[in-house]
Amino acid sequence: MISLRVLALLLIGAPVLAGAGMTLLTALGWQPAFGRTELSLAGFEQALAVPGLWTSLRLTLLTGIGASILSLALSIPIARWVVSRGRGAGWLAPWLAVPHAALAIGLAFLLAPSGWIARMLAPLAGWEVPPAFVTVGDPAGVALILGLMLKEVPFLVLVTLAAAAQQPVAAQMAAGRSLGYPPARVWVRGIWPVLYPSLRLPIFIVLAFSLSVVDVALVLGPGHPPTLAVLILRRFADPDPAQAVVASALAVGLLVVMGAAVLLWFLAERVIARFGSEVIAQGARGRPRGGLDVRVPMGLGAMLGLGAFGALALWSLARRWPFPSILPESWSLARWAEGAWLAPAAETLGLGAAAVALSLLLAVVWLETEDRSGTRAGLGAVIVLPLLLPQIGFLQGLTSGFIWLGLPPGRVAVLWALSLFVFPYVMIALAGPWRALDPAQIRSAASLGAGSGRRLWAVKLPILLRPLMVAAAVGFAVAAAQYLAVLLPGAGRVRVLATEAVALSSGADRRIAAVQALALAALPLVAYALALGLPAWLYRDRAGLRGGGHGA
Amino acid sequence: MALELDEVTLTAPGASAPMFAPLSLRVEPGETVCVMGPSGVGKSSLIALIGGHLGPGFHWSGAVRLNGTDILSRSAEMRRIGVLFQDAPLFPHLSVAGNLGFGLSPDIRGRAARQARIEVALERAGLAGFGPRDPATLSGGQRVRVALLRALVAKPAAILLDEPFSRLDAGLRGEIRSFVLDHIRAEAIPALLVSHDAADADAVGRVVTLG
Numbered sequence: 199m200i201s202l203r204v205l206a207l208l209l210i211g212a213p214v215l216a217g218a219g220m221t222l223l224t225a226l227g228w229q230p231a232f233g234r235t236e237l238s239l240a241g242f243e244q245a246l247a248v249p250g251l252w253t254s255l256r257l258t259l260l261t262g263i264g265a266s267i268l269s270l271a272l273s274i275p276i277a278r279w280v281v282s283r284g285r286g287a288g289w290l291a292p293w294l295a296v297p298h299a300a301l302a303i304g305l306a307f308l309l310a311p312s313g314w315i316a317r318m319l320a321p322l323a324g325w326e327v328p329p330a331f332v333t334v335g336d337p338a339g340v341a342l343i344l345g346l347m348l349k350e351v352p353f354l355v356l357v358t359l360a361a362a363a364q365q366p367v368a369a370q371m372a373a374g375r376s377l378g379y380p381p382a383r384v385w386v387r388g389i390w391p392v393l394y395p396s397l398r399l400p401i402f403i404v405l406a407f408s409l410s411v412v413d414v415a416l417v418l419g420p421g422h423p424p425t426l427a428v429l430i431l432r433r434f435a436d437p438d439p440a441q442a443v444v445a446s447a448l449a450v451g452l453l454v455v456m457g458a459a460v461l462l463w464f465l466a467e468r469v470i471a472r473f474g475s476e477v478i479a480q481g482a483r484g485r486p487r488g489g490l491d492v493r494v495p496m497g498l499g500a501m502l503g504l505g506a507f508g509a510l511a512l513w514s515l516a517r518r519w520p521f522p523s524i525l526p527e528s529w530s531l532a533r534w535a536e537g538a539w540l541a542p543a544a545e546t547l548g549l550g551a552a553a554v555a556l557s558l559l560l561a562v563v564w565l566e567t568e569d570r571s572g573t574r575a576g577l578g579a580v581i582v583l584p585l586l587l588p589q590i591g592f593l594q595g596l597t598s599g600f601i602w603l604g605l606p607p608g609r610v611a612v613l614w615a616l617s618l619f620v621f622p623y624v625m626i627a628l629a630g631p632w633r634a635l636d637p638a639q640i641r642s643a644a645s646l647g648a649g650s651g652r653r654l655w656a657v658k659l660p661i662l663l664r665p666l667m668v669a670a671a672v673g674f675a676v677a678a679a680q681y682l683a684v685l686l687p688g689a690g691r692v693r694v695l696a697t698e699a700v701a702l703s704s705g706a707d708r709r710i711a712a713v714q715a716l717a718l719a720a721l722p723l724v725a726y727a728l729a730l731g732l733p734a735w736l737y738r739d740r741a742g743l744r745g746g747g748h749g750a
Numbered sequence: 751m752a753l754e755l756d757e758v759t760l761t762a763p764g765a766s767a768p769m770f771a772p773l774s775l776r777v778e779p780g781e782t783v784c785v786m787g788p789s790g791v792g793k794s795s796l797i798a799l800i801g802g803h804l805g806p807g808f809h810w811s812g813a814v815r816l817n818g819t820d821i822l823s824r825s826a827e828m829r830r831i832g833v834l835f836q837d838a839p840l841f842p843h844l845s846v847a848g849n850l851g852f853g854l855s856p857d858i859r860g861r862a863a864r865q866a867r868i869e870v871a872l873e874r875a876g877l878a879g880f881g882p883r884d885p886a887t888l889s890g891g892q893r894v895r896v897a898l899l900r901a902l903v904a905k906p907a908a909i910l911l912d913e914p915f916s917r918l919d920a921g922l923r924g925e926i927r928s929f930v931l932d933h934i935r936a937e938a939i940p941a942l943l944v945s946h947d948a949a950d951a952d953a954v955g956r957v958v959t960l961g
Binding site (some may be wrong): 302366369370372374376377378379380381387388391392469475476478479482483486525642 | 798801802803825826827828830831832833835837839841842843848851852853854857858861864890898900901904906960
């Protein structure tokens with residue numbers, strides 16, 4: 199059974215490392231397909247001479263690290279607010295299922311100078327034509343940071359809540375308050391630091407994502423020069439193979455940037471922990487009410503999120519919507535009816551379902567192998583490796599590697615690449631409930647003569663139906679959201695909603711982009727509804743399996 | 751600084767009748783009063799009401815006064831009421847000294863002065879040298895002692911003890927109990943101890959039974 203783990207290593211770990219290695223080799227000029235097998239540093243020299251490189255790097259650091267730090271900073275008080283109310287976390291999972299690209303496009307349609315907000319302000323400001331402000335694509339990357347934060351803050355809140363559930367938060371809060379500390383300060387000084395170790399991995403996932411995101415940066419980020427990841431993608435798209443060497447060298451640079459950012463983060467952690475314990479030792483109680491009410495940023499975020507999808511919905515149904523009308527002048531279902539979104543939707547659905555099926559199968563095999571052997575495979579780092587490396591740092595290398603192995607760009611290559619990102623999330627979602635399964639159930643099944651196969655089919659999987667479905671829904675949302683993992687291994691030939699929507703977002707017709715983006719947002723939500731609804735319906739007469747008891 | 755309870759009643763969420771008959775009592779500075787009653791009568795809820803840590807849904811009537819001022823309308827952190835909770839929770843990311851530093855009144859300023867104050871407190875408690883220890887390595891009795899020190903160095907105006915000895919070994923209970931009661935007496939603040947252990951009642955001067 200050990201061989202299954204080797205297989206998982208080969209399926210997940212090896213492609214990522216091989217992809218990163220392939221990127222490095224290409225950066226060194228190794229392109230056997232073009233008869234170039236001599237290694238040189240020329241690619242790196244050319245990369246350093248790329249015009250606008252330093253602006254791009256600065257922009258990448260500013261948006262990537264900035265979005266991560268701001269998201270973390272906001273997640274701290276918001277998590278406390280949710281914990282103190284004991285409810286209000288229900289909106290997190292469906293919101294996290296919405297792909298970044300769909301939100302980014304909606305946000306662009308909301309914030310652009312000709313967007314919904316400007317239209318609402320137009321009567322007050324007297325605008326007849328869109329104002330000449332740069333909002334979306336601003337050179338400082340503010341819109342990009344905003345777009346990232348709208349997704350990353352809820353993600354970090356969710357993982358903070360999961361960590362808080364493992365701690366006696368209410369008791370610590372009471373203890374801190376009885377010592378004279380206001381709740382916000384008890385949270386920051388007495389409770390959150392205990393949760394922090396569980397947040398480190400999610401923070402690094404956010405950091406890697408924010409430093410290397412392409413789809414959101416294409417829609418909301420500046421274009422000239424763009425972020426490093428977009429710069430790299432443009433060069434990869436160039437038909438000249440020499441550009442692939444430069445792009446690979448830049449991609450290696452991005453990997454180094456990620457590594458440096460992680461090191462810097464660890465350093466900052468030490469400094470803050472030291473400084474923090476000095477501050478805590480001073481015992482200052484602080485004012486009972488101070489600082490920003492957390493409902494202000496939450497309300498702003500909710501308004502931006504709702505506004506983004508409101509703008510998408512209106513555009514998808516508009517026939518004519520000239521500036522500065524707040525609502526379309528005439529309406530039409532034509533963009534939906536002509537069905538240009540159907541083929542990419544079917545592709546998204548098919549690839550997503552296949553990636554989820556593969557990942558779920560692998561996860562069940564993995565966990566069942568652990569159960570039967572009685573040991574835990576310490577391979578957590580391998581599983582999350584795809585989430586911790588900048589995607590553009592290994593996906594193009596992976597594609598070259600696939601070609602080298604005789605696997606041409608296309609659906610199979612895309613499926614493999616998607617599974618790299620789907621599997622970790624499926625595993626994370628499933629492992630907790632699986633390991634929490636009451637062993638007495640399994641033992642009683644065994645005592646009734648059920649063999650290990652029957653225990654799996656007839657006991658474990660039915661009891662775990664809800665977490666299995668939730669894991670599948672999470673996996674599907676991850677698959678649907680992937681942009682680079684489709685674009686690069688598909689060589690542009692595999693067209694899913696994410697790639698179509700992003701490609702159309704910069705086009706002239708907002709209506710067709712809105713249709714694609716809405717369809718992109720809707721698919722994962724439908725998957726969620728099914729994931730929660732199906733077990734609830736099947737187990738409508740089984741109170742013990744209906745609630746969230748085993749759920750995520 | 752006497753702690754006064756005036757006709758206090760408490761009704762659990764969804765319940766129609768109060769948990770116990772109206773309770774009135776006055777605890778003088780340096781005095782410890784033991785509130786007895788079977789489990790479920792609302793002893794811990796009474797502590798939570800006075801300390802300001804009651805969950806949502808409870809109803810109460812009457813008044814709780816500290817030195818003549820009603821405190822029930824204040825938030826927990828503004829009441830100056832220390833609590834020694836049942837499990838004596840310490841902050842796991844801070845050392846023993848760090849926990850005491852968290853509690854130590856901010857009126858004591860300066861790093862050296864604060865550290866000295868903490869060391870003195872530990873020494874008097876028979877815990878000299880325990881400052882750098884990880885709270886997770888403490889025994890149950892040591893935990894209670896550190897939690898009590900932490901509550902007392904915050905200079906509370908009154909202290910509440912929520913069955914702090916019930917989790918301890920029987921052999922240790924007497925020793926820790928007299929440690930706690932001696933320290934409270936030395937601070938000259940009113941203390942309310944809730945318990946269902948008759949030995950706790952015997953150890954303090956006055957007993958009130960809830961029911």
